[in-house]
Amino acid sequence: MENSKPLIEIKNLKKYFPAKKSFFGKTISNVKAVDDVSFVVNKGETLGLVGESGCGKTTTGRTIIKLYEPTSGNIIYNGVDISKLSPSKMMPYRRKMQMIFQDPYASLDSRMTVGDIIGEPIDIHNLMKGKERQDRIQYLLNKVGLNKDHVNRYPHEFSGGQRQRIGIARALAVEPEFIVCDEPISALDVSIQAQVVNMLEDLQEDMGLTYLFIAHDLSMVKHISTKIGVMYLGKIVELAESNELYKNPLHPYTKALLSAIPIPDPDMAAKNTRIVLEGETPSPIDPAPGCRFKDRCKYATERCSEKEPKLKDLGGGHCTACHLYDK
Numbered sequence: 465m466e467n468s469k470p471l472i473e474i475k476n477l478k479k480y481f482p483a484k485k486s487f488f489g490k491t492i493s494n495v496k497a498v499d500d501v502s503f504v505v506n507k508g509e510t511l512g513l514v515g516e517s518g519c520g521k522t523t524t525g526r527t528i529i530k531l532y533e534p535t536s537g538n539i540i541y542n543g544v545d546i547s548k549l550s551p552s553k554m555m556p557y558r559r560k561m562q563m564i565f566q567d568p569y570a571s572l573d574s575r576m577t578v579g580d581i582i583g584e585p586i587d588i589h590n591l592m593k594g595k596e597r598q599d600r601i602q603y604l605l606n607k608v609g610l611n612k613d614h615v616n617r618y619p620h621e622f623s624g625g626q627r628q629r630i631g632i633a634r635a636l637a638v639e640p641e642f643i644v645c646d647e648p649i650s651a652l653d654v655s656i657q658a659q660v661v662n663m664l665e666d667l668q669e670d671m672g673l674t675y676l677f678i679a680h681d682l683s684m685v686k687h688i689s690t691k692i693g694v695m696y697l698g699k700i701v702e703l704a705e706s707n708e709l710y711k712n713p714l715h716p717y718t719k720a721l722l723s724a725i726p727i728p729d730p731d732m733a734a735k736n737t738r739i740v741l742e743g744e745t746p747s748p749i750d751p752a753p754g755c756r757f758k759d760r761c762k763y764a765t766e767r768c769s770e771k772e773p774k775l776k777d778l779g780g781g782h783c784t785a786c787h788l789y790d791k
Contacts, residue, residue: 468506470540471642471674472528477501477537479520479527483749493750497523499698500537502775505642505691510668510675512689512706514682514721516745519695521678522566525644528676529561530554541642559589562635566647568627572619578605578630579615585637604633608663625656629663636667645677649684657681661688682725686710691781694718697748697756700775704782714784716761717741755787763788 480494565571
């Protein structure tokens with residue numbers, strides 16, 4: 465992947481939601497869901513995004529494909545800044561960027577058949593009609609492990625794993641290049657999760673796909689990801705190659721996350737020291753100055769309350785945002 469070209473470049477991306485308005489309608493406080501996030505995803509790579517619930521992972525994914533309009537920052541797709549494009553000019557990029565949603569039941573229209581669900585994006589982009597359209601739907605069903613008998617059935621007739629396969633087929637319908645996988649396995653049985661992840665890897669290899677893989681399961685993220693970004697309260701606090709992050713975590717928050725991964729070997733588990741974070745996650749509504757992790761960090765100093773650490777490359781593409789590594 466070293467010679468791969470960037471497909472997605474995110475520069476200083478911000479997404480704020482109004483939390484409180486004045487009597488005259490002026491916003492006086494914001495939920496800073498995504499606050500100055502930057503990273504690059506090369507063609508054919510998978511960037512895993514991990515962190516606690518509410519840290520901004522899903523909002524980051526939705527803002528990148530412009531389901532949410534960014535507050536500021538740049539979203540550069542294959543060299544083109546799409547962050548300020550109008551809806552009509554975004555249409556070609558809508559086809560290139562798709563999303564697999566977390567809840568496979570809520571994301572599928574219960575009144576539509578499987579054939580209509582998968583065929584809808586084909587119709588929206590006017591890609592094909594008639595027999596060619598039907599052949600495409602059949603091809604996609606086969607690709608995700610379903611068959612032609614499923615075309616005229618409705619979502620409620622399927623298991624959770626099968627519904628997620630339908631959602632994946634829908635995302636693939638318009639031949640995208642980049643897919644945001646928003647916790648695609650978290651709502652599935654553990655026995656099905658590995659099947660879906662393996663299928664996503666096979667599809668990536670066959671179709672040359674690039675993924676942003678959002679998840680809570682750190683062991684699964686390591687399995688599928690080329691690089692991993694760790695988010696905390698709207699910020700990326702560490703970013704590195706997958707194996708490097710797991711072997712040599714630098715940020716105190718990353719170390720705490722990795723220490724919580726269950727180890728199946730009882731002897732090894734007994735030797736593992738669990739890092740328990742004190743306190744609660746601060747509110748994302750206009751957070752206090754300085755490092756956002758300072759109230760839960762045992763290494764916090766006065767400087768952490770005064771100055772926000774910047775994401776810094778410490779060598780080999782391993783970046784972290786922590787004053788412990790300031791020189």
